Amino acid sequence: MKGNSWALKLSAGFGFIFLYAPIIALIVYSFNESKLVTVWGGWSIKWYVELFQNEQIMNAAWVSLKIAFISASLAAVLGTLAGFVLSRMGKFTGKTIMAGWVTAPLVMPEVITGLSLLLLFVAMESMFGWPAGRGTTTIVIAHTTFCLAYVAVVVQSRLASMDETLEEAAMDLGAKPVSLFFLVTLPLIAPAILSGWLLSFTLSLDDLVIASFVSGPGNSTLPMVIFSKVRLGVTPEINALATLMILAVSIAVIAAIVIMRRQNRFQGP
Amino acid sequence: MSVSSVAPQIVPKAAPTWRQSTSEPFVRIEQINKQFGEFTAVNNVSLDIYKNELFCLLGGSGSGKSTLLRMLAGFEKPTSGRILIDGVDMSNTPPWERPVNMMFQSYALFPHLSVEANVAFGLKREGLPSGEVKKRVADILDMVQLGHLAKRKPHMLSGGQRQRVALARSLVKRPKLLLLDEPLGALDKKLREETQFELMRLQEELGITFVVVTHDQEEAMTLATRIGVMNNGVIVQTAEPHEVYEYPNNRFVAEFIGNVNLFEGTVVGDERDSASIHCADTENLIHVDHGISCAPNQQVSVAIRPEKFRITREAPASLVNTTQGIVTEVAYMGSQSIYKVRLPSGKEVRITQPNVQRDADDRFTWDDHVYLAWDADSSVVLTS
Numbered sequence: 001m002k003g004n005s006w007a008l009k010l011s012a013g014f015g016f017i018f019l020y021a022p023i024i025a026l027i028v029y030s031f032n033e034s035k036l037v038t039v040w041g042g043w044s045i046k047w048y049v050e051l052f053q054n055e056q057i058m059n060a061a062w063v064s065l066k067i068a069f070i071s072a073s074l075a076a077v078l079g080t081l082a083g084f085v086l087s088r089m090g091k092f093t094g095k096t097i098m099a100g101w102v103t104a105p106l107v108m109p110e111v112i113t114g115l116s117l118l119l120l121f122v123a124m125e126s127m128f129g130w131p132a133g134r135g136t137t138t139i140v141i142a143h144t145t146f147c148l149a150y151v152a153v154v155v156q157s158r159l160a161s162m163d164e165t166l167e168e169a170a171m172d173l174g175a176k177p178v179s180l181f182f183l184v185t186l187p188l189i190a191p192a193i194l195s196g197w198l199l200s201f202t203l204s205l206d207d208l209v210i211a212s213f214v215s216g217p218g219n220s221t222l223p224m225v226i227f228s229k230v231r232l233g234v235t236p237e238i239n240a241l242a243t244l245m246i247l248a249v250s251i252a253v254i255a256a257i258v259i260m261r262r263q264n265r266f267q268g269p
Numbered sequence: 270m271s272v273s274s275v276a277p278q279i280v281p282k283a284a285p286t287w288r289q290s291t292s293e294p295f296v297r298i299e300q301i302n303k304q305f306g307e308f309t310a311v312n313n314v315s316l317d318i319y320k321n322e323l324f325c326l327l328g329g330s331g332s333g334k335s336t337l338l339r340m341l342a343g344f345e346k347p348t349s350g351r352i353l354i355d356g357v358d359m360s361n362t363p364p365w366e367r368p369v370n371m372m373f374q375s376y377a378l379f380p381h382l383s384v385e386a387n388v389a390f391g392l393k394r395e396g397l398p399s400g401e402v403k404k405r406v407a408d409i410l411d412m413v414q415l416g417h418l419a420k421r422k423p424h425m426l427s428g429g430q431r432q433r434v435a436l437a438r439s440l441v442k443r444p445k446l447l448l449l450d451e452p453l454g455a456l457d458k459k460l461r462e463e464t465q466f467e468l469m470r471l472q473e474e475l476g477i478t479f480v481v482v483t484h485d486q487e488e489a490m491t492l493a494t495r496i497g498v499m500n501n502g503v504i505v506q507t508a509e510p511h512e513v514y515e516y517p518n519n520r521f522v523a524e525f526i527g528n529v530n531l532f533e534g535t536v537v538g539d540e541r542d543s544a545s546i547h548c549a550d551t552e553n554l555i556h557v558d559h560g561i562s563c564a565p566n567q568q569v570s571v572a573i574r575p576e577k578f579r580i581t582r583e584a585p586a587s588l589v590n591t592t593q594g595i596v597t598e599v600a601y602m603g604s605q606s607i608y609k610v611r612l613p614s615g616k617e618v619r620i621t622q623p624n625v626q627r628d629a630d631d632r633f634t635w636d637d638h639v640y641l642a643w644d645a646d647s648s649v650v651l652t653s
Contacts, residue, residue: 163377165375166379166380168377171344171364172364172369172370173391173442175365175394183390188380188381
């Protein structure tokens with residue numbers, strides 16, 4: 001067959017429109033001069049200016065970034081450990097349960113994750129007195145929990161495709177287990193960990209449902225602020241904010257993809 | 270160490286160590302067993318390897334040769350038995366403390382490190398001063414002629430170059446024992462032959478004991494001082510290359526190494542220095558120049574290599590050690606020709622003859638009726 005048929009091209013076109021039309025509309029309207037969201041009043045960046053002067057949104061953005069950074073970092077460490085256990089430890093009791101747990105957050109409704117974590121935090125507080133109340137700490141714990149699953153999956157698949165003779169070669173050349181890990185294994189799986197970190201960062205930044213369950217007063221994350229504002233009516237300011245978030249998330253996701261690609265090429269025979 | 274700066278190591282040509290009954294073995298493998306669950310990978314193997322040897326473990330896939338090598342390196346623990354290297358029991362020595370280095374079949378070069386850093390890896394683990402590390406890395410890279418590629422990453426090298434980096438990396442620590450797992454497997458034929466001679470040169474020059482695992486019998490024949498032929502986890506014969514070829518001690522070795530024609534027969538006469546075997550395929554008696562010391566009428570196989578036959582159009586004077594047949598296939602190979610001759614019993618015999626004359630008019634061809642003859646000392650009687 002020569003080239004692509006018109007039917008395929010048409011399907012591709014529809015796909016692109018469905019996926020990107022809403023986002024493009026949002027971006028275009030964020031540059032709208034008019035106060036009315038749906039009425040075009042000419043180009044302007046005044047809503048971006050106003051956005052940066054809105055203290056509530058700026059505070060929420062800072063909280064979100066902080067939580068995303070900490071949870072992504074914790075998830076990267078814990079997820080790497082989990083990935084190691086799953087790919088390197090032989091058969092052990094509970095392996096299936098653990099493997100199931102790693103993939104659970106990918107399919108579990110967020111409402112359930114949020115609710116179960118809330119119940120856990122409340123129970124823990126009444127039993128140990130920690131975490132006292134709900135706020136940044138509980139959101140970080142909740143986000144770490146579901147993000148580490150993503151890191152574990154990425155790291156596990158990386159370890160599975162890694163040539164184990166590389167580690168044997170390092171041992172053969174005199175590397176003890178600790179230096180073996182830091183000199184050979186870690187550098188080789190670092191791209192996987194980094195892309196897992198980026199993925200976790202964006203997931204944490206995006207999350208509304210779980211955060212709503214486990215956050216406390218004065219600790220609203222950015223998605224929570226947006227959601228509550230939108231319920232009172234969409235303002236052009238929110239369009240500007242949403243555009244910036246799309247930009248940030250796109251950069252993170254593209255970076256993750258590029259890192260994985262480069263690494264695969266590098267790893268080639 | 271560049272080639273010129275190395276003090277020439279003289280390997281004694283006379284009476285190799287493994288032929289002297291008094292020599293101390295350098296590597297001693299004592300009744301090693303290795304089980305993987307129900308599967309026995311290595312079955313009660315005992316083997317002595319001497320200093321300066323280039324010992325080849327030869328066998329098909331699943332014969333246990335790689336498992337044995339991995340136990341020498343310390344990657345696998347024997348289920349029972351022990352290994353001594355230079356007199357020291359290695360049972361509880363982890364890989365990173367063994368005086369052994371290995372060259373992996375996949376080369377296992379660290380993809381995130383440059384050629385230089387790959388080679389320096391082992392030396393740095395020893396905690397050598399950086400000046401010495403640099404010097405030794407540069408010297409060994411010169412020796413394998415890769416000095417100009419020191420800064421490259423492995424994925425920017427050709428297969429042959431990677432192979433030489435792997436070799437340099439395993440030699441740079443000056444191990445007492447070098448293990449090579451199918452070292453030439455991934456190279457094309459021409460490069461393989463060059464590297465074979467290169468390996469032999471290095472081995473003589475550096476005086477390191479080599480243990481090579483290979484499935485390629487030609488490679489083993491060229492390289493080895495001695496060959497251990499493995500099958501189903503057992504070493505079936507340990508001998509020098511020509512012995513393994515000319516005096517195989519059982520049917521597996523005879524058929525695994527080179528080509529062979531096997532004739533089934535019954536011993537009808539067994540003296541101290543000769544024996545006669547009746548064989549249905551050859552019709553005439555087979556006479557061998559040594560006794561077999563077996564029960565009368567024992568069933569045996571007589572192995573005759575393809576190049577040991579004389580092929581003629583005229584009937585030979587004596588009937589002993591002769592037979593006749595029809596040429597059914599001819600393959601001209603340049604230096605030699607391969608003929609297949611069908612005997613009256615239906616058995617096909619493979620024969621090779623050197624093409625001594627350039628344009629011989631009387632070369633044998635299809636459907637020629639020919640006589641085959643061989644000497645009493647060119648056949649081997651196999652009882653197992």
